[in-house]
Amino acid sequence: MLELIEAALQRPNFIAFVVLFLWGFFIMVTHSNLVKKLIGMYLVQTSILLLLVTIGVKQDATVPILQGSDAVLSTADQMTPADYTNPLPHVLALTAIVVQVATLGVSLALVTAIYRKYGSLDEDEILQRIE
Amino acid sequence: MSYHLPVILFLLPFATAICMPMVGSRRRRWCRPMALTAVFAMCVAAVINLWIVVEHGETRYAFGGWPISTSLPDHPLGIEWVNDGLASVMLVAVSFLAWLCLFYGGPLTPQSLGAREALYYTLILMLISGLTGIVLAGDIFNVFVFLEVSALSAYALVGIPGGRALIVAFRYLILGTLGASFYLLGVVFLYATTGTLNIADLGQQIADKPELMTSKAVIGGTTFMFIGFGIKMALFPLHGWLPGAYTLAPDSISPLLAALMTKVALYAWVRIMFWALGARAEIGQVHVLALLGGFGAVAAVVGALLALIQEDLKRMFAYGGISHVGLILIGVSQGNQTGFAGSMFYLINDAVMQAGLFFVAGAAIHQHGARTVEDLSRLRLSPWMIGAITVLAMSMIGIPPTGGFFGKWNIILGAIEAGNYSAVAAVVVATLLTMAWFQRLFVRIFSDMQESPGAAGAEMHPSLRLSVGIPAAAVIVLGLCSDPIIRFFRETAAAAGL
Numbered sequence: 211m212l213e214l215i216e217a218a219l220q221r222p223n224f225i226a227f228v229v230l231f232l233w234g235f236f237i238m239v240t241h242s243n244l245v246k247k248l249i250g251m252y253l254v255q256t257s258i259l260l261l262l263v264t265i266g267v268k269q270d271a272t273v274p275i276l277q278g279s280d281a282v283l284s285t286a287d288q289m290t291p292a293d294y295t296n297p298l299p300h301v302l303a304l305t306a307i308v309v310q311v312a313t314l315g316v317s318l319a320l321v322t323a324i325y326r327k328y329g330s331l332d333e334d335e336i337l338q339r340i341e
Numbered sequence: 342m343s344y345h346l347p348v349i350l351f352l353l354p355f356a357t358a359i360c361m362p363m364v365g366s367r368r369r370r371w372c373r374p375m376a377l378t379a380v381f382a383m384c385v386a387a388v389i390n391l392w393i394v395v396e397h398g399e400t401r402y403a404f405g406g407w408p409i410s411t412s413l414p415d416h417p418l419g420i421e422w423v424n425d426g427l428a429s430v431m432l433v434a435v436s437f438l439a440w441l442c443l444f445y446g447g448p449l450t451p452q453s454l455g456a457r458e459a460l461y462y463t464l465i466l467m468l469i470s471g472l473t474g475i476v477l478a479g480d481i482f483n484v485f486v487f488l489e490v491s492a493l494s495a496y497a498l499v500g501i502p503g504g505r506a507l508i509v510a511f512r513y514l515i516l517g518t519l520g521a522s523f524y525l526l527g528v529v530f531l532y533a534t535t536g537t538l539n540i541a542d543l544g545q546q547i548a549d550k551p552e553l554m555t556s557k558a559v560i561g562g563t564t565f566m567f568i569g570f571g572i573k574m575a576l577f578p579l580h581g582w583l584p585g586a587y588t589l590a591p592d593s594i595s596p597l598l599a600a601l602m603t604k605v606a607l608y609a610w611v612r613i614m615f616w617a618l619g620a621r622a623e624i625g626q627v628h629v630l631a632l633l634g635g636f637g638a639v640a641a642v643v644g645a646l647l648a649l650i651q652e653d654l655k656r657m658f659a660y661g662g663i664s665h666v667g668l669i670l671i672g673v674s675q676g677n678q679t680g681f682a683g684s685m686f687y688l689i690n691d692a693v694m695q696a697g698l699f700f701v702a703g704a705a706i707h708q709h710g711a712r713t714v715e716d717l718s719r720l721r722l723s724p725w726m727i728g729a730i731t732v733l734a735m736s737m738i739g740i741p742p743t744g745g746f747f748g749k750w751n752i753i754l755g756a757i758e759a760g761n762y763s764a765v766a767a768v769v770v771a772t773l774l775t776m777a778w779f780q781r782l783f784v785r786i787f788s789d790m791q792e793s794p795g796a797a798g799a800e801m802h803p804s805l806r807l808s809v810g811i812p813a814a815a816v817i818v819l820g821l822c823s824d825p826i827i828r829f830f831r832e833t834a835a836a837a838g839l
Binding site: 238244247254258262265306312313337 | 514525533
């Protein structure tokens with residue numbers, strides 16, 4: 211048990227992401243307000259994106275732009291991968307953010323349409339009005 | 342040229358979708374012919390592609406010429422699209438069904454659209470191109486992006502009628518996005534452990550280093566991925582979004598969603614399961630396939646049971662679809678070629694059957710205003726609908742010579758081969774329950790023959806007649822040609838490591 215806690219404490223950022231994820235999930239499930247549900251959804255997605263970005267980071271590494279004189283750069287073998295952070299997770303996160311923005315756009319459009327139709331954002335109230 | 346065919350296949354609906362608002366804002370009458378032509382061209386390209394794959398074997402498309410080889414010292418840096426036997430058959434099925442759904446949708450296009458008709462066709466074409474992308478993608482992140490492209494279009498399309506449809510569209514959006522998020526989390530876990538996103542490379546790494554499958558990150562990642570796909574394919578306990586969305590979606594849209602969305606998600610899971618994790622994958626001491634079979638059995642039985650108690654026709658068919666997703670999973674998870682081939686054959690049949698059933702349901706609403714099982718006696722006025730629903734029911738239940746029988750037969754044979762008799766029992770029970778809920782329909786249609794079904798309404802639109810007839814004819818043709826198709830799928834099963 212102690213080992214588990216110790217292992218978890220070595221990566222405090224992961225704990226933050228788990229808290230963020232569960233918090234968002236909790237909001238999504240429990241709140242009846244549609245916009246609050248969206249906020250929960252946004253938190254869930256953001257926690258995953260943050261996790262994605264952090265796994266590319268290395269200690270004492272810099273941005274992935276080749277450094278050194280031109281002679282060094284001409285031979286790719288001489289560069290050490292450990293000097294550079296991994297750019298791929300950032301690119302993936304960027305793509306995922308685009309998806310997230312699109313989702314948020316569609317969902318807000320739906321919420322607006324629901325509000326215009328039923329005059330309420332509360333799910334229970336809307337369901338009552340339907341009946 | 343033939344090397345680029347998969348990309349052309351994807352670009353046909355995609356490029357048309359982008360052009361549609363430009364053309365459609367001026368000339369609204371051009372929208373529908375444009376969409377039909379683009380998807381028809383896609384059908385032709387898909388057939389040519391299938392022929393090339395059968396003749397010359399699979400091709401792998403490397404985007405931008407970046408290396409995709411998984412053999413050392415190269416690393417698969419680029420994005421890869423895999424155009425193998427399974428994918429090419431799926432492409433033919435997806436493009437033909439998409440064309441049929443577009444064709445059928447004509448007379449039923451929601452009247453409230455008005456000037457937004459161009460956007461409506463844009464969304465449909467986006468949905469189709471997203472599904473094409475999922476089928477071809479050889480890279481787990483690509484699958485995520487295309488899942489979202491198709492799902493976002495689907496959310497908007499479900500919400501078109503307004504009113505209650507908006508509520509179910511919102512619910513679909515929340516659950517669908519949650520599914521996609523879970524899937525993305527799984528992708529992150531797998532990438533963090535293996536450093537690759539390419540499905541073939543993942544498969545190779547897991548085969549080379551079996552200890553990967555005991556790593557907590559891979560186990561967690563696989564589980565999250567499965568939960569994500571479970572929501573997308575409406576596997577029983579995660580199916581909450583499906584019945585409402587398919588019932589309240591416009592009648593011209595629900596066949597497209599019912600036929601393709603869940604099936605393509607299931608296909609994507611099959612691809613990741615067999616090509617990345619490997620057929621022998623175990624989590625802890627549990628065989629992954631055995632677990633899947635269990636989920637499938639529960640979904641098959643409970644889905645059919647829920648279909649039995651529905652009153653609304655479209656909702657009933659939606660639950661029938663949930664039950665059939667379970668059946669396909671049962672076959673896939675038997676771990677032998679017979680079950681796999683039967684399942685894949687059944688998957689295509691199920692797509693056709695679902696499209697056909699929702700065609701009939703939509704036409705019944707359009708023609709006779711028959712929404713519930715109670716109103717079904719009015720269907721007697723339309724012999725085409727009766728004929729189509731009878732043939733489709735035979736296929737759903739599994740009576741030869743329809744395709745449904747041969748699929749189910751091979752699934753059962755596979756389960757017997759694997760000595761998995763509880764799976765056989767689940768298939769049989771699901772079949773009996775399917776028969777029971779169709780029995781309810783037919784009793785309503787044919788009982789009280791004296792009772793007049795009401796005044797004859799307007800003549801059925803010829804394109805509606807044709808589009809309810811084609812899926813019924815297709816399941817019979819699929820049944821009669823089942824032998825070569827199943828043999829073809831056995832070969833793809835061998836490629837999947839079975």
